[in-house]
Amino acid sequence: MQAAAVTRLLRVLGFNALAVALGIGAALGIIAAVGGDVWTALTSFLFLPLSDPYNIAEIFVRFIPLYTIGLGIGLALKAGLWNVGGEGQFLIGAVLAIAGAIYIQGLPPPLHLTVMLLLGALGGLLWIIPPAVLRARFGANEIVVTLLLNIVAIQFTLFALDGPIRGKASAGYMITDVLPEELRLPVLIPGTRLSIALIITLAIAVVMYLLVEKTPFGVHAKTVGESWETARYAGISIPKIIMTTMLVAGALGGLAGALHVTGVLHRFDAGQTSHGFGYLAIIVAMLGRKNMAGIGLAALFFAYIIIGAENMSRIIRIPFPIVYAMEGVMLAGVTLADYFLARRMG
Amino acid sequence: MVLEAILTATFWVGSIALAIKLLPLILFTSMGELIAEKSGVLNLGVEGLMLMGAFTAFMTAFITGNPWLGVLASILVCMGLGLVFTFLTVSLGVNQVVVGLGFWLLGLGLSDILFRAFVKGLRIVGIPTVNTIKEVYIPVLSDLPVVGPIIFRQNPIVYLSILSVPLTAYFLNRTHIGLRIRAVGENPKAADTMGINVNRMRYIAALIGAAAAGISGAYFSVAYLATFQFGYTAGRGFVALAMIYFGNWNPYKTFLPIFLFNFVDALQIGIISVDPLLSRRYYFFNMLPYLFVVALIPYFGRRARAPRFLAIPYKK
Numbered sequence: 001m002q003a004a005a006v007t008r009l010l011r012v013l014g015f016n017a018l019a020v021a022l023g024i025g026a027a028l029g030i031i032a033a034v035g036g037d038v039w040t041a042l043t044s045f046l047f048l049p050l051s052d053p054y055n056i057a058e059i060f061v062r063f064i065p066l067y068t069i070g071l072g073i074g075l076a077l078k079a080g081l082w083n084v085g086g087e088g089q090f091l092i093g094a095v096l097a098i099a100g101a102i103y104i105q106g107l108p109p110p111l112h113l114t115v116m117l118l119l120g121a122l123g124g125l126l127w128i129i130p131p132a133v134l135r136a137r138f139g140a141n142e143i144v145v146t147l148l149l150n151i152v153a154i155q156f157t158l159f160a161l162d163g164p165i166r167g168k169a170s171a172g173y174m175i176t177d178v179l180p181e182e183l184r185l186p187v188l189i190p191g192t193r194l195s196i197a198l199i200i201t202l203a204i205a206v207v208m209y210l211l212v213e214k215t216p217f218g219v220h221a222k223t224v225g226e227s228w229e230t231a232r233y234a235g236i237s238i239p240k241i242i243m244t245t246m247l248v249a250g251a252l253g254g255l256a257g258a259l260h261v262t263g264v265l266h267r268f269d270a271g272q273t274s275h276g277f278g279y280l281a282i283i284v285a286m287l288g289r290k291n292m293a294g295i296g297l298a299a300l301f302f303a304y305i306i307i308g309a310e311n312m313s314r315i316i317r318i319p320f321p322i323v324y325a326m327e328g329v330m331l332a333g334v335t336l337a338d339y340f341l342a343r344r345m346g
Numbered sequence: 347m348v349l350e351a352i353l354t355a356t357f358w359v360g361s362i363a364l365a366i367k368l369l370p371l372i373l374f375t376s377m378g379e380l381i382a383e384k385s386g387v388l389n390l391g392v393e394g395l396m397l398m399g400a401f402t403a404f405m406t407a408f409i410t411g412n413p414w415l416g417v418l419a420s421i422l423v424c425m426g427l428g429l430v431f432t433f434l435t436v437s438l439g440v441n442q443v444v445v446g447l448g449f450w451l452l453g454l455g456l457s458d459i460l461f462r463a464f465v466k467g468l469r470i471v472g473i474p475t476v477n478t479i480k481e482v483y484i485p486v487l488s489d490l491p492v493v494g495p496i497i498f499r500q501n502p503i504v505y506l507s508i509l510s511v512p513l514t515a516y517f518l519n520r521t522h523i524g525l526r527i528r529a530v531g532e533n534p535k536a537a538d539t540m541g542i543n544v545n546r547m548r549y550i551a552a553l554i555g556a557a558a559a560g561i562s563g564a565y566f567s568v569a570y571l572a573t574f575q576f577g578y579t580a581g582r583g584f585v586a587l588a589m590i591y592f593g594n595w596n597p598y599k600t601f602l603p604i605f606l607f608n609f610v611d612a613l614q615i616g617i618i619s620v621d622p623l624l625s626r627r628y629y630f631f632n633m634l635p636y637l638f639v640v641a642l643i644p645y646f647g648r649r650a651r652a653p654r655f656l657a658i659p660y661k662k
Contacts, residue, residue, distance in 0.1 A: 030456065030459060033463075034459060034460075034462075034463035035463070082443055084390075084443065084447070130640070130643050130644070130647070134643070134644075134647045134648065137648075138647065138648045138649075138650075139651075140591075140647050140648065140650045140652075141591065141650070141652045141656070143388070143390070143443060143657070144584075144587050144588050144590075144591045145588070145591070145643060145647065147390065147584050147587070147588075148584055148585065148587075148588040148639065148640075149640070150581075150584070151580075151581030151584050151585065151636060152633075152636040152637065152639065152640055154581070155629070155632060155633040155636045155637075156633055156636075156637075158629040158632070158633070159629040159630050159632075159633045161629075162627070162628070162629035162630065163627070163629075163630065174629075274577075276451070279447055279451065282443075282444060282447065283444060286441070286444060318459070319458065319459060319462055321454065321455035321456075321458040321459055321576065322455060322459055323455065324451045324452070324454045324455030325451070325452050325454075325455030325456045325459065326455070327448075327451050327455075328394070328447075328448045328449060328450065328451030328452030328453070328454070328455060328456075329448065329452055330448070331444055331445070331447055331448030331451060332434060332440075332444070332445045332448035332449070332452075333448075334444075335434075335440045335441045335444045335445055335448070336434065336438070336440055338440075338441075339438055339439065339440045339441075
C-alpha cells in the first residue's frame, strides 16, 4: 500500500514536471528563435528564485493570491462548476479595497483595514452573482459568463484608475496613491514584501479543508459535482449548493485582490490588469486535484514558476509576454499530464 | 455643444456605419465558434487565435504587400493552431476549458514576441503599417444619403461577414454535414450508433471555427487598422463567445447582440471624438460597450440552452 502510494506520487510529480518542462522548453525555443541567450534564460529561470531570502519571500507573495483564488475555484470544481472569473473578481476586490481606503474615513486603522478586506471579498462576491444566479436558477452555462466578466472587470478597473480611485499624486499615470502605513497589512518578515496575508490565507485554507472534508455541506457539494441525479435522490438542494460554492469562490477571488493590494502592492495601477493570477489559479486548482491541501502545493509550485519566468524575462530582456506564452503551453501541458495520469491509474 | 453635435443625422449615420465596419472583428469568430460549439467543442482560446492571426496577416501583408494574402495566411495559421487544439481536446479528450485558456495565453504572448522580433529584425522605425483592404464604393448607390455610407461604402470583408450569418444557418440546418455536426453536439452516442464519426465531425466543426477566427484576426491588422499591437483584440474573442450564448446558438439571434455591442462601441468612439474634453474620460466611455453586454446577461442569459454535450469529450 505504502509503496503503491509512493509510486503514485512519483508518477504525478513526474508527469507534471514533464508538462512544466514542455512549457519551459517552448519558452526557450521562442527565445532561441528571436535570438536570446538560452542558457542564461534557463539558469535564471531555475535558480534565481531561490538565490536569496527576498526572492524566496517573493515566491510566497505570489503563492498567496494563487492559493486564495485557487481554493475557491477548487470548491466550485468539487460541485462541478467552473469559475473562470477569478481574474475579474481579483481586480474588483482590489479596486474596492482601495476605494474603501479612500472613501471611508474616521475608522480606527485595524477596523478600517478589516473593512477594506471585507469590501474586497464583497466585490468578488457581487462579481460572481450574475453567472451564479443564471446557473442555479436557469441552468445557463457559467464558463462563458464568468470569463466575459473578466473583460468587463478590466475595463472597469481602467475606468476606476482613471477617475474614482486615481491618486492625487498620479502625475498623469493611471495609478492610485500609496496606502498610508496604517492601512497596510503588517509585514511578516522584515526586508521582504511578505505580509500577514500569508497567515490569513493559510487560515482560510484550514477552514476550507474542514468545510469540504468534515461537514455535510462538503459531502453535498461533492455529490452535486458527481451526479445531479444522486444529489436529487439524496434530497440535496442543487441550486443552493451552486449558489453557495460559486459565491464562496467569488468572495475568495475578491479577497485575494484586497490582500494583494493591502499586503504587497500598497497601491494599484493599470499594469495589474494583466497579472494573470485568476487564470493560473485554475490550473492550480486542477493540478491540486480539487484537494484543498493539494491546491496549496500546486500554488507554491506555480508561484515558483512565476518568479522564475519574471526573473528570466528581466535578465535576458525578453519582453514580458514570453511569460504568457510559457504559461499557455504549461496550461495545456499540465492538463495533458493529467490526462495521461488518469489513463495510467484508471 | 456636445449635444448639438450628437443630435445630428451625420453623427447617427456615422455611428451605424462604424458599427457595421466593426462587424467582422466579432462576427466571423462568433459564426465559426457557433458551428464548433454545435458539435460540442468549446474553444476558449479564440482570442489567442485572433491575435496570432492578426500578426500573421500583418507580417504576410508587410512582406508581400498583398493584404488578401495576409487573410489567407492568417486562416492557415489559425487552422494549424486549431488542429492542435482539436487533437488535444477531441482525440485525447483533454479538458477544453483549460487547454482553451492555454491557447489564449499562448497566442497573447507569442504574437507580441514575434511582432517585436519582426520589427526589430527589419529595423523598422516607428509604427510599421501595411497596405489595407480598402472599402468599396459601389457606384451610384454609395452616393445615396444615409444608406450610402451605411451600406454601400463598406469593406468587402464586412459584406462577407454579414453573408456568413445566413450561410452558417444554412450550413447547420440544411446541409447533410451540418445536421451531423449538430447531432454529435446534442447526443454523440446516438449519432455514433447511427454511423456518424463523432470525432471527425468535431474536427471539421472546430477547424471551421479556427479558420473563421483567423478572418476576424486578419481584419484587425489588414483592414480595420493597418498594424499590430499587443493584445489589441481587447477581449473581443471572449465577447464573440458570449454573443453565441446570448443568441442561444442561433446565427440570426447572435447577429443582433453583436450589432448592438458594436453600435454602443461606435457611439462611444463617436462621442469621444466630438469633444476633446470628453476624451479625457476615455476609459469611462471605453467601458460602456462591455457594461452593455453585462446588462444583456439577465435578459438573454436566462433563455440560453447550450448544446447538451458542449465541452464534453466523447469516449466510446
